[in-house]
Amino acid sequence: MKPIRLLAALCMSAAFAFTLAPGAAHAADTGTLQVATDATFPPMEFTENGARTGFDVDLMNALAKTMGKQVQWTDIDFKGLIPGLIARRFDVAISAIYITPERAQVVDFTQPYYAGGLVALVKSDSPIKTLADLNGKKVSVQVGTKSVNFLHDHYPQVQRVEVEKNQEMFDLVGIGRTDAAVTGKPAAYQLARTRPGFRVLDEQLTTEQYGIAVRKDEPQLRDALNSALEKIKADGTYAALVKKWFSSK
Structure with missing residues (x-):
């Protein structure tokens, strides 16, 4: 199930x-x-x-x-x-x-x-430029959110790393344990504005309410x-x- x-x-x-x-x-x-x-x-x-x-x-x-x-x-x-x-x-x-x-x-x-909607957050110097580049990469997601099943259904080649808290996703990207984090648009842009070294991919994965x-x-x-x-x-x-x-x- x-x-x-x-x-x-x-x-x-x-x-x-x-x-x-x-x-x-x-x-x-x-x-x-x-x-x-x-x-x-x-x-x-x-x-x-x-x-x-x-x-x-x-x-x-x-x-x-x-x-x-x-x-x-x-x-x-x-x-x-x-x-x-x-x-x-x-x-x-x-x-x-x-x-x-x-x-x-x-x-x-x-x-x-x-x-809002789901977006991908990566490090500023990441080679990931498009959503297609996520395939085969390690991507952190928060347990219980839409990100988990969305990646499972639409990006089956992604290696999901599931964590309990939003901040854990970002920290894993920051230390290089994951290549990207998929999360809600407001949180991703907030982090990119306030913490140097991160950027959000231009294309959204989803648009949500x-x-x-x-x-x-x-x-x-x-x-x-x-x-x-x-x-x-x-x-x-x-x-x-x-x-x-x-x-x-």
Whole structure:
């Protein structure tokens, strides 16, 4: 069974196991949103001077403020976001999560809030110039992300090196243990801007949309988040956040 199918099966099982108890409050009706993220993916979410920050963090805080709610954050590895959401460990997951058909089978997503995609990051002096040059090379990817199955399906000659954290991928490229890292566009460009010696290949592997994940039994929360997203786009808050985090691209 492919990993993504196994994830879907496990998540469906969890969904039945953790059905909302009669009379239990829906997240949309409470004053606090329990939100999970993997804060290791700058500029989307990361920690700086001990504080959680990034585009997704600012966006979620702005949405919650518009909804009249407080945010209580939970930090978790990316691969645990969907299972943890279904298991009712938190109400919302926002962590540069691509909206995919497989994930949409087990959770609901808000409207897309930002466009991204998979890109390849290499050292500045790497002989790799095009995506075709990845074949036969060692490429680091983060466990639980789309990069794993995408390379398996579309670049079978790539030698995947799977790691737990985004930073580990970059470090392996930096020390020459892998020839490239395949990751989300925002994180790759952020690293190339802030750490000398790296560049991003011009051609993207994919174009994706990021969405905020909620449980399928919380349509009210999904709709409330969509409404708040429309409001912050209308009042200029969203544009200000995009400028803050991505204007140098």
